[in-house]
Amino acid sequence: MWSVRRFVLNGYTRLKYTEYRFSTTDIKMSRFDLYIKAGRDGKCVGDCPFSQRVNLFTHFKCPESTCCIKTVNVLEKTPEFLQLNPEGKVPVLVDKEAGNKVITDSKDINIYINDLFPQPDMKIDYDGPAVAATNGIFGKMAALLKNSDASAIPALREELTAELQKFEDYLKKRENKTKYLIEDKMMEIDCQLLPKLHHLQVAGKYFQKYEIPQEYTNVWNYIKNGESTVEWKDTVCTDEDIISGWSRHNIVKV
Secondary structure, three states: OOOEEEEEEOOEEEEEEOOOOOOOOOHHHOOEEEEEEEOOOOOOEOOOHHHHHHHHHHHHHOOHHHEEEEEEOOOOOOHHHHHHOOOOOOOEEEEHHHOOEEEOOHHHHHHHHHHHOOOOOOOOOOOOHHHHHHOOHHHHHHHHHHOOOHHHHHHHHHHHHHHHHHHHHHHHHOOOOOOOOOOOOOOHHHHHHHHHHHHHHHHHHHHHOOOOOOOOHHHHHHHHHHHOOHHHHHHOOOHHHHHHHHHOOOOOOO
8 A cells, every 4th residue: 555645735635645756845946837727616627627636647747846737726827827727717737947948738737747757658749549539538528518409308318328438338338347447547538438437427427417428337337446536536526516617618407
């Protein structure tokens, strides 16, 4: 069993595996500031799946003393944050050892971190069949949730289910029966997908009474594997924050 260290930043508790990270003595000396979306209280981790993607990735990649999490209230962005990213979007990474270099896209942040810390290898350049099997899920989910035409709902539900069927088929038919998409440990592609599936579980059920079919046992086992990890539990927001976040799109609850 790995030992775990705990500390709190902006009201947000972060657990870190000492196997991957050096012990920390002074958070103020951290190399990186990672800005992610805050929850409804303006402090705790929020519902942004792209923020969670980076947060998960840095949990595996960054030495313990290097990364300081800073949550951003996206409804009341500070002038200091808007100076970093005038578009006001999260996540944002600031590398203080590189002249306060700012990276503003979740994919670009993970590439940047991976270049600095190649180990553990999280297959960031992977472009195999798991990508085609999963990359349509979030778009179809968003189309269903944001739809305001009742007559379009059945077709949109079928399209989303078809994408989940594609994912189920991939997991069922692959020769390498790993816990995650391509390995027995979480890779970068899992850091992308798991937060999106969680939004589907929560927001899909709340707004559209849509649930991942129970017969998709491989999909459910994949989700269970990811959500049982300490890294997941340490980076996930509350269901209420997910519902609140999607509510800002004026979604009609069926």
